[in-house]
Amino acid sequence: MAEIVLETQALTMRFGGVTAADNVNFKLRARELRCLIGPNGAGKSTFFKCVTGLQTPTEGQVFMRGHETTHWMPHQIASLGVGIKMQTPSVMDNLNVFENIWLAARRFYPSDEAGRKTTEMIERLALGSIARSNLGQLAHGERQRVELGLVAVADPWLVLLDEPAAGMSAEDVDRMTDIIRELNKTAAIVIVEHDMQFIRSIAEQVTVFHQGAVLMEDHVDRVMADPQVRNVYLGKKA
Numbered sequence: 001m002a003e004i005v006l007e008t009q010a011l012t013m014r015f016g017g018v019t020a021a022d023n024v025n026f027k028l029r030a031r032e033l034r035c036l037i038g039p040n041g042a043g044k045s046t047f048f049k050c051v052t053g054l055q056t057p058t059e060g061q062v063f064m065r066g067h068e069t070t071h072w073m074p075h076q077i078a079s080l081g082v083g084i085k086m087q088t089p090s091v092m093d094n095l096n097v098f099e100n101i102w103l104a105a106r107r108f109y110p111s112d113e114a115g116r117k118t119t120e121m122i123e124r125l126a127l128g129s130i131a132r133s134n135l136g137q138l139a140h141g142e143r144q145r146v147e148l149g150l151v152a153v154a155d156p157w158l159v160l161l162d163e164p165a166a167g168m169s170a171e172d173v174d175r176m177t178d179i180i181r182e183l184n185k186t187a188a189i190v191i192v193e194h195d196m197q198f199i200r201s202i203a204e205q206v207t208v209f210h211q212g213a214v215l216m217e218d219h220v221d222r223v224m225a226d227p228q229v230r231n232v233y234l235g236k237k238a
């Protein structure tokens with residue numbers, strides 16, 4: 001069996017009387033792709049923030065490839081080789097596509113290699129025609145692709161994505177799916193997502209959150225067919 005690259009043990013996060021993440025035991029293996037789903041307020045974002053270092057859990061532990069990262073900041077986690085895409089943009093609007101990706105690459109590689117990696121990444125993301133356009137001028141889907149480029153250019157072995165398909169057109173979602181599949185050839189990926197079309201097209205194993213706890217963890221087809229999940233957590237649209 002492939003190595004466990006991410007694990008949480010009894011991860012719990014309380015905000016006053018609200019238990020936003022409740023005793024979550026989660027395991028992800030090398031090159032696995034896992035979508036985290038669940039209704040609004042189920043605890044997905046809280047779990048994601050605890051894993052990425054934006055929040056420190058009240059109880060429990062987080063491990064990445066054997067390192068205990070429970071109290072680490074996001075930049076320390078990134079330095080392990082973990083790519084993180086939060087919901088808040090990390091691109092700079094007054095720099096162009098090449099410059100944005102180059103700056104991300106430069107954090108991990110010497111200047112020449114950063115340039116080569118940036119050129120490669122622009123090709124992989126099909127951003128060649130807009131490589132010299134400032135981010136502020138780009139459409140939402142293009143900006144999201146650049147955001148993914150910032151994460152992927154560092155050759156991460158684990159990628160954590162918060163709602164990468166949010167607000168995208170069907171065509172952009174398709175393109176994002178292809179890029180994530182390619183990234184998944186070398187990296188394990190966790191995706192928090194609401195977009196059911198995207199989840200159906202990309203997911204295999206899905207973890208369903210409800211009231212802070214893991215309700216179900218199974219193949220996407222069985223999860224979508226589960227009456228409890230369909231009726232109570234995903235609604236009729238699922």
Ligand SMILES: Nc1ncnc2c1ncn2[C@@H]1O[C@H](COP(=O)(O)OP(=O)(O)OP(=O)(O)O)[C@@H](O)[C@H]1O
Nearest residue numbers: 015018019020038039040041042043044045046047
């Ligand atoms: N900073 C906070 N302070 C107080 N309560 C919080 C905080 N963050 C989250 N919560 C509460 O924790 C619970 C889980 O919220 P969370 O945002 O993790 O759910 P979610 O599944 O990500 O929801 P959504 O899909 O709407 O983003 C909710 O009841 C929410 O109100």
